[in-house]
Amino acid sequence: MADRPRSKTAAKQKKKKASGRKWFYGLFFTAVIAIVCGIIGYLLIILNGERILAENGSKLDFGEASIIFDADGNEISRLYNAEENREVAEFSEIPEQLLNAIVATEDQRFYEHSGIDFFAIGRAVVKDVIARSAVEGGSTITQQLAKNVFLTADKTFFRKATEASIAVALEHQMSKNEILTMYLNRIFFGKNIYGVKHAASYYFDAELKDLELWQAATLAAMPKAPNRYNPIKNPEDSMNRRAVVLKLMYDQGYITAEEMEQAKAVVYEPPAHIEENTGDPYPAFVDFVVDEAIEKMNVTEEELRIGGYRIYTTLNQQAQKSIEKQFDDDDNFEKSEDERQVEAAMIIIDHRDGTIKGLTGGRDYVKKGLNRVNVTRQPGSSFKPIVAYGPALESGDYFPWTTLANDKKCFGDYCPYDRWGATPVSMTQAIKDSRNLAAVWMLNEIGLGKGKAFAEKLGFKITDNDSNLTLALGSNAATPFQMATAYSVFANGGKSVDPHSITKIEGKGNTTPYTYKAPEAKPLMSPQTAWYLTEMMQTVVQKGGSGARAAIDRPVAGKTGTTQFGVRGSGVRDAWFVGYTPEWTAAVWMGYDKTDENHVLDNGSVQSAALFSKVMRDAMKGVKKDAFKKPQDVQEEEQPPAAIENFNAVYLPEEAKVHLSWDPLPDGEVTYEVFRKEASEPDFIRFVDSLETSVDDMSAFPGMTYQYYVVAYDAKNDRKSDPSPTITVQIPETEIDIPEIPMEPDPHDPDGGEATDPGNGGELPPDEGETLPPELPDGTDPGGGEQPSTPTIPPDAGGDGGTGDGNAGNADGGAIDGGITQGTGG
CATH class of the missing domain: 1.10.3810.10 (Biosynthetic peptidoglycan transglycosylase-like)
Incomplete structure (x- = not known):
């Protein structure tokens, strides 16, 4: 019988078994090879390690510094x-x-x-x-x-x-x-x-x-x-x-x-x-550089130290030495009651390229090891340009000369304290005096959202707890580094600045693992807003400004800031001055690390401003002087009328009046406001308004001394001229001759004495006695006019309204910048 052909199913099964064996042997030999390779690799690892240990013995290789x-x-x-x-x-x-x-x-x-x-x-x-x-x-x-x-x-x-x-x-x-x-x-x-x-x-x-x-x-x-x-x-x-x-x-x-x-x-x-463990100079700056290098290189500190790197920085030794010289001088700081000294921090940035020129984290940085340049504190009034005035100017609805009608004293349940009161004031004057109520009013007008957004663009994180009107007075947290960076934007025409301390890092074999590349500058505000802020903050360091002691021999713009300790302030917790020249920006903070009733400042930002001046004066020697650059399309304030000329005041005895006259102003339609003050009175009053160039004062009394000045007022632009010189006029005493009235002898008086009126108590009848001038009621003009009851003070009467250059514990336009009941102000 012939062989029957095998079925297709059997053939498939045989083929499948053969394929299975191939996979099995393949996997088996692969595993064997892998194990052998692993053993060989492990042996090589051991041998290599043994070789290295044998060659080096007990030698310790610390790497290259x-x-x-x-x-x-x-x-x-x-x-x-x-x-x-x-x-x-x-x-x-x-x-x-x-x-x-x-x-x-x-x-x-x-x-x-x-x-x-x-x-x-x-x-x-x-x-x-x-x-x-x-x-x-x-x-x-x-x-x-x-x-x-x-x-x-x-x-x-x-x-x-x-x-x-x-x-x-x-x-x-x-x-x-x-x-x-x-x-x-x-x-x-x-x-x-x-x-x-x-x-x-x-x-x-x-x-x-x-x-x-x-x-x-x-x-x-x-x-x-x-x-x-x-x-x-x-x-x-x-x-x-x-x-x-x-x-x-x-x-x-x-x-x-x-x-x-x-x-x-x-x-x-x-x-x-704590013992000092290094003799290296500038320890705070070096530590700052190490931190930045670790971040940029993505290495550990140990790897950085032993890696043999060459780290090139932005340090200006002249600036750094100036910082350390002033921080080592105890006279620049208030004295403490015990061993806990007043601390401080400072950083200087070239806002033109973002290079950090110098910094220190404390008066004894090596001992304390805490870099306060990066420690958050409340910035007080130095935050006003960042959250209130800056965004207001950026909106285009407000200008430095805008009058802030801050007639509110409370905003809901919040009632900020301000020693100036709720009188109208220009934005420039508000920032010069560091008025609290004006800043809160301004933030309330523009809206908290706009203020927060503007501040966040400048690098600040505003938390939900800070989202209220106290933000206008710097109730939030900020570091000196952040404040210096924000003010650098003002100084840089509104463009972002990237502060950095390293320019490049070179490795072994001439490699360059890191090179600083400046990010593209971003416009964070309009050039016009930055210019307005700069223009306004220059008044802060002028006579009468809250930061007058920060002035140096080149243009400076800046702002003071203080925060209070306790309700209504039993002392100052934080004292700031943040300012800039056309070339460099710097932030100074002073205060105690831990504030309590026995560890508070008395003098506020006066000393912070003074420290800024002392450091920057020496730090910037040799730095080419520049000027603040005014951008195009800046709106100008309407100019006030010209000052009054040839003002004259003279008493005319024959007419019993004071005649006042002056030259007319050639341009514009103005009203002339005449102010008068009797010598014993504290304030001037607006005596009369006139369209003419002369007036008469018919209410001058004999024996009195009066002072006068005149101001031209342009009602169309709501602008006033500077006051004229003040003229003093003395009214001479005037004797009044009272004629004697002859008396008829009384026929009933046997002695021929004076007649008497029994019904009148022995006095003369009213129509037969002395004729005297009528007695004027207080405040009544003999001509029938009513004198104003509210005195008006001329701009030059009563001082400049600021702290001046003194050192008597005044800060920020007041004892504490007006203060704030929530603990911030300045």
Whole structure:
């Protein structure tokens, strides 16, 4: 019987089995090859690490110090890994809680892995894929030690591979305790401090072995970001990070919940006498540069310090030295009742290109470590141009000469205090005197929304809590850096300014990993608005202005600001002056870090303005003088009538009147307003209005002295001329002759004496006695006219209305800029 052909189904099954075997063997051999490659790679890693350790022995490679240069290319600082700032600790000195804190925070599986934690690497990869960016690292403590001891900071694949190989080799040659000890002796703790032993001494004035749990957690929090989590420089961030460390320790069973909560609650207080740890000049500026470089380069501070970078900055040493000279002079600051001194901060920016010329974060920056240039305070009246007057001018409905009819004293439940009262005032005069009511009225008129939007364009964040009319008086939070940046926009014709301290960073091999590129300037307000603000704020530093003491030998525009402590102010909490020349902008803040009833300022922004003047005068020596540039299409204020000329006042005795005359004004239709004051009266009154160039005063009394002046008033443009010179006229005494009336002898009087009227009490009949002039009622003109009851004060009578140049505790046009019941003003 012939063979029957196999079915198609059987053929398919055989083919499927053959295909399955191929896949199986393929996968098997692929896995074998992968395992072999992995083993070979692992062996190569171990061998490479062993080779590096053998070649270097016990040598520690600290890397190459990065160097910082000023704007002229002069070296100002080296970011050393200074051995003199390292104290080596033995393992027996390190408290167990510190070891636990470091392991819980940096490498939870430290005691389980052999240098490389593949589980942590896998977890990091998954998180990075989910986040689509590098959000978590997988380096072990041993890898971090390998990098810090033997490698530079370049971020390359080969460096990471070498780091891993050294870590494995270290694990083969050293115990876990030895690795931990070396690591803790290598950690950078900010302030040029290396190693936990020196850090314990510096930050807590304590022996390493005596550290408490909260102190150990504070130190364990720092390796991730020594600058950000520095308890002296950033106490709040440090405390928050400490809480994270404690929570990790609790989760891993190292501490109890009660221990965790107690350690969280401790508030850090720096030791009374923190030693200075660096001899570098300009520490505040250097720290500012380091922060900026870390951000721009996306590296850690440790990597920046040992990376061998050359960092070129914008520092002007003349400006920086001027700042530090004045901040070192105790006479520039009020005296404190105790060791807590008045603090201050200042920053100078060239608004033409955004370069930061100099700054300081405090009077003793190295000791305190807190850069107050970036600390928020309430800006007081220095915020008025930003939130009230600036947006009003930008609307096109208001101008510097606009009269602010601020007749309201309360706005709903809010009643700002203003020593000037609710009298109408021009916007220029309001900003010169720093009048509170006018600023609040102005913000209320334009609307809070417009004010907030304008301020936010200038870089301020206005919270919901700040969204009320107190914002006009600077009730919000702002830093000196923000205030200087905002005023730089005024000075720069309304265009944005990008403040920066670094121009470029060079790496090894002539590479340039970072070069500053200025962003395109954006118009944040019209050039006209910026000019009006500049024009108005120049009056602030003139005689009678609230910031008169800020004047220097070149044009200056600026604004004072004060905030009160307590209701209606029992002292000043914050004192500001923010100002600019045509070339540079600067912000000055003064106050106590912690304000209470015993730690407040008395003199407000007077001293802030004076400090601005002292610093800028020396800082700007040699800087070519410029002038504020007036843009096109600026509306001009209608000019007032010309002043009265040839004013004359003379008494005419024969007509018993004072005759006043003056030359007519050649242009325009004006009314002449004549003002008069009797010598004993405090104020002038508007005596009469006239269209003619002469008037007579018929109400002058004998023996009295009068003063007169004349003002021309243009009703069409609502403008007045300057007052004429004041003339004094003395009215001579006039004797009145009273004739004797002969008396007839009384025929009934046997003695021939004077006649008497028994019905009149012995007095003469009324029509036979003396004839006397009628007695005038008070305020009544003999000619029948009623004198005005409200005196009007001429512009030159009663002072200039400001603080003047004195030093008697006056600030911002008043004791405290008029003040504000909510605690701000100025």
